[in-house]
Amino acid sequence: MTNSLIVPCAHCASLNRIPADRLRDAPHCGRCKSSALLNAPFDLQQSQFANQIKGNLPLLVDVWASWCGPCRTFAPTFTQAAAELHGRCRLAKLDSEANTQLSAQLGIRSIPSLILFKNGQEVARQSGALPLPQLLAWLKQYSI
Template identity: 70%
Template sequence: MTDPLLIPCAHCAGLNRIPATRLGDSPRCGHCKSSILPATPFDLDEANFAKQLRGDLPLLVDVWADWCGPCKSFAPTYQQAAQQLQGRCRLGKLDSEQNRQLAGQLGIRSIPTLILFKNGVEAARQSGALPLPQLLAWLRSQGI
């Protein structure tokens, strides 16, 4: 029996304790009853970012903007990645136009940019969109 994982809810950012064996069972949040680990990317912003960085699962962040063509063409790929990685890695999206200060703090120079956080610390960064197989291979090389 291993310790349960601490995971913020994608919807309300409240922390939940989930046994590793239950990660694939679409666990619900004890605070808001939403799906803690949805199969779709969830929105990050300046208000919830620090809370969403917490916990035991890695967090992948897609920094994008509405005016960015490559960001929009990458969205379906990112959606598919969220399905495939459900329960292993959390996938968030950060709108750099709506959250300029945070994007500045993250040192975003071009979009799309993907940043992988582990234990709240940046572990890897990728500038530019990737096709799904390359995206999954990049994450595999990071132990995901």
């Protein structure tokens, strides 16, 4: 029997069961038919948050705002990390201005902020941007 994982869809947040060996093949969501798992960051909506932190793959959230210079500088690094970690960790961007309620709930004090979720729980948080090698090394401490 093939080992499979529960993965929330990047678009509609419905939970999909995906065989472990298909994670990097752009598997389609059973509900919305979009690619459930991307090799690029997706936009996290506060209405989908509860579902997006579920499942068997960790979720790394970049909390940002359009007026924040360091956030914009960090964006290409975050995109590279998403490609690097494809199939191992899901990466999402949370626009703190469009999602003020969730940002408050997460206690965001400064941006950019990185928050790592595993099995529905926050396991780590980093304030400020990191260069790609440091970002990957930071995640490695949490078995990613």
